[in-house]
Amino acid sequence: MKTIILFHGHCPDGFGGAYSAWKKFGDSAEYIPLKHGKEPVVVEPGNDLYFIDFCYPKDVMDAIAADAASLTILDHHLGTSEVVKSFPKGHFDNDHSGAVLGWQYFHPDTKVPTLLSYIEDGDLYRHTLPDSRALLAYIHTKPLSFESWDALVAELEDSKGLAAAISLGATYREHYGILASQMIDSAELVSFEGYEIYLASASSAFVSDVGNHLAKKKGPLALVGQVRPDGIRVGIRGDGSVDVAEIARKFGGNGHPSAAGFSLPWGTPIPWTPIEKDEDSRD
The missing domain is CATH 3.10.310 (Diaminopimelate Epimerase; Chain A, domain 1)
Incomplete structure (x- = not known):
């Protein structure tokens, strides 16, 4: 029996949820990015499945659950709320993003890393944290890999590292603004x-x-x-x-x-x- 993490792919928030799982399971689990509009994933029966920041329609999830040893769903998208809540291990919370939901689920007694708090701030388009846009500009220059994010978590928990990241991000943000204006025009x-x-x-x-x-x-x-x-x-x-x-x-x-x-x-x-x-x- 395997542990399989299925998460919203090509998305920092979904990857943040996968990273949260990786900090618990490490390389003993399998990690599969998912996309909307694609054919549903096919997984071997009899495994423990965790869907993070992603949920298929009810009929698809029912079929997946029927073959799984266990099925856990962590999501915050309003369109999935009824589906998520219909499963015993479905956890829906519109007040948090997938990254933070993942951390709170897998590490309930550990403070949410600064990195994931900022990912949530951007994903929910709140931008209420200090220097949110600048820091997110810096974060988005990093590859979506567990090792890279592990180093980034440590960097942002250090006050000097955080300040340096914000400073660099502000510079990136200025250039970002120029490019965004061109796309808008x-x-x-x-x-x-x-x-x-x-x-x-x-x-x-x-x-x-x-x-x-x-x-x-x-x-x-x-x-x-x-x-x-x-x-x-x-x-x-x-x-x-x-x-x-x-x-x-x-x-x-x-x-x-x-x-x-x-x-x-x-x-x-x-x-x-x-x-x-x-x-x-x-x-």
Whole structure:
């Protein structure tokens, strides 16, 4: 029997949850990143499974649970709440991110590392911690590997290391702002789900800032696309007036009311249409 950690892939928050599990199980467990819009993972029966920051629809989770020795789910996305709560070992908490939920579950008597607290601050788009954006800019320069994050945790627990990281991050953030502005300026108007909104192209580190800026500029939401080998990853950011997670679920994705996403595999019809440029309509 194996311990298998299944987590939201290509996501610092999901990886933070996996890191929390790694600090408990180390290399004795298997770690599998998951993506929305992909075929459900196939795992051997009879293993202990932990889903972190990720949850399939109810029918898929039921089938997985039927073959597992045990199934634990840790998630915070509102669209998964009923599914998570339907399992005896389902833990749902919308007040915390996947990284912090993972740490609190696997290390209940140990303080949440500074790194994971900042990951949560950014994932929930609160930015209430000191120098949050600067430190996150620094954090995002580090590879998503357990060894790298282990060193980063130690670095940020040291006051001098934290101060140095914030200083470097502030410099990165200034350059980041220039690049984000260029992405924002290149956005185009499209028609999507009955709305006339902005669509921009940006890498994953820029999705939230670019999307939120454009959603505020012209609500109720904005789309930010990333071209990947298997298709287009689409981030949705909203101004709070519509539930963008509900929209994302129409396309096999999920998320939060104001921040969600979905994937469009190659060959999938594009769900938006361009709007002919009109300077007056661009505010």
